[in-house]
Every structure is written in C-alpha cells, then in structure tokens.
Amino acid sequence: MFDLHRLRLLRELKHRGTLAAVAAALSYAPSSVSQQLSLLESEVGVPLLEPVGRRVRLTEQAEILVAHTEAVLERLERAEADIAASLSDLTGTLRIASFQTAALALVPTALGLLRERHPHLRVHVTHMEPEKALPALHARDFDLVLAEEYPGNPNPRPAELEQEDLLDDPLQLALPTPAGTADGKGPTAALRSLADHPWVMEPEGTAARHWAVTLCRNAGFEPDVRFETTDLLLHLRLVEQGHAAALLPGLVGTGQSPTVTLRPLPRGQRVRRILTVVRRGRGRHPAVRACRKALRRAVGLRSDPA
Structure with a gap:
C-alpha cells in the first residue's frame, strides 16, 4: 500500500515544477519533501525522479503514479462532498479566485447571499487572473475559480477540471x-x-x-x-x-x-464567456453548489435590479 501523503507530494511536484515550490506551497522544508519522495521511491521500488540540470522531472513510472493519485483524490473529493451534503448546515472554508471585473461586479453580491443562507461558511476570496488561477485550482490552492474566455480563444480544458457557464x-x-x-x-x-x-x-x-x-x-x-x-x-x-x-x-x-x-x-x-471552474468531483460539494447558485443570482440581480 503506497502512502497517500507521499503520493500527493509527487502530484504537487508535477504541477508546481520544483521541490522548492512544493515546499513553499505546503510550508515544508525542501529537504523534508525530498526525504518523503525518497521514501516513496523505496515503497514503489523504481526511480520516480531524474535530474535535469539543477531540477528534477518525473519518470514514466512517476507519471503513472500521479495519474492514479488524481483518481484517488477525485474520489476523496466526492466523499467529502457526500459528507458535507449529509450535514444540516454548511461549515468550513470555501476558497475562491476571481479576476477583477467579476470580483467587483458579482462577488460582493454573491458573498451577501451566501452569508444570509449559510452564515457558518467561511469564504476566502483571492484576486487572481485566470492564467494563474486555473493552474492553482489544479494544484488544489482553490476550490472554485471565476474564469473568462474571449472569442476564438478557448481556455485549455484538462480532464481534471470541470467548468460551468455563468454569463455572456x-x-x-x-x-x-x-x-x-x-x-x-x-x-x-x-x-x-x-x-x-x-x-x-x-x-x-x-x-x-x-x-x-x-x-x-x-x-x-x-x-x-x-x-x-x-x-x-x-x-x-x-x-x-x-x-x-x-x-x-x-x-x-x-x-x-x-x-x-x-x-x-x-x-x-x-x-x-464568464465561467466557474472546479476540480472534477468538487462540483458536487454543497459549498460549491451554493456558491454557484449565489453567483447566478448575482448575475440576475445585476441584469434586473428591481
């Protein structure tokens, strides 16, 4: 049985690129991350990293492990959503990233609606452009991202992310x-x-x-x-x-x-097009569903203030 924590570190390395970036994101020492990945290599029995100059890259076997780790984490996202759905009230923290105009025009109204319906839900909002926010969503820094698509310039659509139209x-x-x-x-x-x-x-x-x-x-x-x-x-x-x-x-x-x-x-x-984007499996979480509903309501109030 492979250690899930170490598998997540390997996944973080794939998405963040360097051991230092993984360490900074997770508040670890780089030496600790390196040690944990060495232990994972021992568990798996094959090399997982290979040096490329001053950096490292994942081996073919490491890429296979990361793909399976993504599937496991998606399943855990669904389990978390099911647990949250079984509760009578929404609690915990919902992390949102939004670009400027959506943050100004829609997010404050949506926050008010969420506070009214779910007073125990803590919402954390970060102003971040989609070019940075979507990779950060993939890396699990956020739960939901407000993104935009310009005519003839569709965003990349990795299988691990799901998007939903919000407005034109x-x-x-x-x-x-x-x-x-x-x-x-x-x-x-x-x-x-x-x-x-x-x-x-x-x-x-x-x-x-x-x-x-x-x-x-x-x-x-x-x-x-x-x-x-x-x-x-x-x-x-x-x-x-x-x-x-x-x-x-x-x-x-x-x-x-x-x-x-x-x-x-x-x-x-x-x-x-303005979109909301979440990781695959996260869209079922009641907090995400409530946020999307509040954003849709904010769009409706903007177009029809009466």
Missing part, C-alpha cells in the same frame, strides 16, 4: 474623446480609425491581450499599445481622459451608465 459579457470598443465618435462607421471601420491612436490593453501572455491584438490585426493595423495593466478600471479612466482607446467588457461598468463612447465590435467578437 458584452465586449465593446471604447473611444477616447479626442478620437471623435466614429459615427456612421461600421465596427471594423471604427476600429481601423484608431490605428494611429494609443491603446491600453492587458499584459502580453494573457488571453485578453491575444484576442485584442488579433482583433486589431484583422482590422488591418498593429495597435500602438502604450499602457499595459490587468486593471480594467484604469483602462476605463485612461479612455475617459482621452489617453487611450480600449476594448471594454460590460462588467467593468458595474451596472452604471457608460462614461465613455462605446461602439460595437465585428460580429463574432462581441461577447466573452
């Missing part, structure tokens, strides 16, 4: 005042009219940046990106003061009237 969030071109109103121009022409204007976009490497640059290139120009930030409220402020053009989602307005001139985007590029 409209995307629009935000025109800075000095650039005019682009009245009478079609969506592509309105985009092209800003070819020589500064832009604000999210940083390179994000799905939003890839989508935005591709959109501009398809309109026939390379955007002059002078401002880079994941803070979409700063995007809005830069547009308001005429410093940059931007591509803004509806959630950034938090239900208020637009403060900048907005124009539609070309067909097929007008909506991003």
Whole structure:
C-alpha cells in the first residue's frame, strides 16, 4: 500500500515544477519533501525522479503514479462532498479566485447571499487572473475559480477540471474623446480609425491581450499599445481622459451608465464567456453548489435590479 501523503507530494511536484515550490506551497522544508519522495521511491521500488540540470522531472513510472493519485483524490473529493451534503448546515472554508471585473461586479453580491443562507461558511476570496488561477485550482490552492474566455480563444480544458457557464459579457470598443465618435462607421471601420491612436490593453501572455491584438490585426493595423495593466478600471479612466482607446467588457461598468463612447465590435467578437471552474468531483460539494447558485443570482440581480 503506497502512502497517500507521499503520493500527493509527487502530484504537487508535477504541477508546481520544483521541490522548492512544493515546499513553499505546503510550508515544508525542501529537504523534508525530498526525504518523503525518497521514501516513496523505496515503497514503489523504481526511480520516480531524474535530474535535469539543477531540477528534477518525473519518470514514466512517476507519471503513472500521479495519474492514479488524481483518481484517488477525485474520489476523496466526492466523499467529502457526500459528507458535507449529509450535514444540516454548511461549515468550513470555501476558497475562491476571481479576476477583477467579476470580483467587483458579482462577488460582493454573491458573498451577501451566501452569508444570509449559510452564515457558518467561511469564504476566502483571492484576486487572481485566470492564467494563474486555473493552474492553482489544479494544484488544489482553490476550490472554485471565476474564469473568462474571449472569442476564438478557448481556455485549455484538462480532464481534471470541470467548468460551468455563468454569463455572456458584452465586449465593446471604447473611444477616447479626442478620437471623435466614429459615427456612421461600421465596427471594423471604427476600429481601423484608431490605428494611429494609443491603446491600453492587458499584459502580453494573457488571453485578453491575444484576442485584442488579433482583433486589431484583422482590422488591418498593429495597435500602438502604450499602457499595459490587468486593471480594467484604469483602462476605463485612461479612455475617459482621452489617453487611450480600449476594448471594454460590460462588467467593468458595474451596472452604471457608460462614461465613455462605446461602439460595437465585428460580429463574432462581441461577447466573452464568464465561467466557474472546479476540480472534477468538487462540483458536487454543497459549498460549491451554493456558491454557484449565489453567483447566478448575482448575475440576475445585476441584469434586473428591481
């Protein structure tokens, strides 16, 4: 019988990449992690790690063990969900990661609904972009992640994660005042009219940046990106003061009237999907189900405040 704790350490190493990262995540000393993995190698009877420069990588046999460990942990997630479902009240801690606009527009309302229905449930929320939050969910740092998908840029969908649609969030071109109103121009022409204007976009490497640059290139120009930030409220402020053009989602307005001139985007590029993502087997947990229900209610209250 293999030791489950040591198997989990091996799994952590696969997802976090280094012994130091595993140690930091679990508050262990790196030497302790190394010792536990050496003991696991003795139990299994074959090498599990091989050196690659100053790092290590998993052997083929280690990958087999990790795959079985994932199955065991999924089963334990289901067992935890069944135990929680048998109780009369929700307790414990639910760990959520959310990107900025969803955190501003939806999460506070959802937290209020959860507090009203489940006062003994402790909810911990971290602001984190999906590019980092989804790997962290896989590594068991979170229970639920609010993520986004831009047109033509679907997220990777590993078998170990399950996602559920939450809402479609409209995307629009935000025109800075000095650039005019682009009245009478079609969506592509309105985009092209800003070819020589500064832009604000999210940083390179994000799905939003890839989508935005591709959109501009398809309109026939390379955007002059002078401002880079994941803070979409700063995007809005830069547009308001005429410093940059931007591509803004509806959630950034938090239900208020637009403060900048907005124009539609070309067909097929007008909506991003907002999703909730959990590990496979975790979606049955009553706390996750309650959170998803509260988020759906928050979406409904936003679209129909009355």
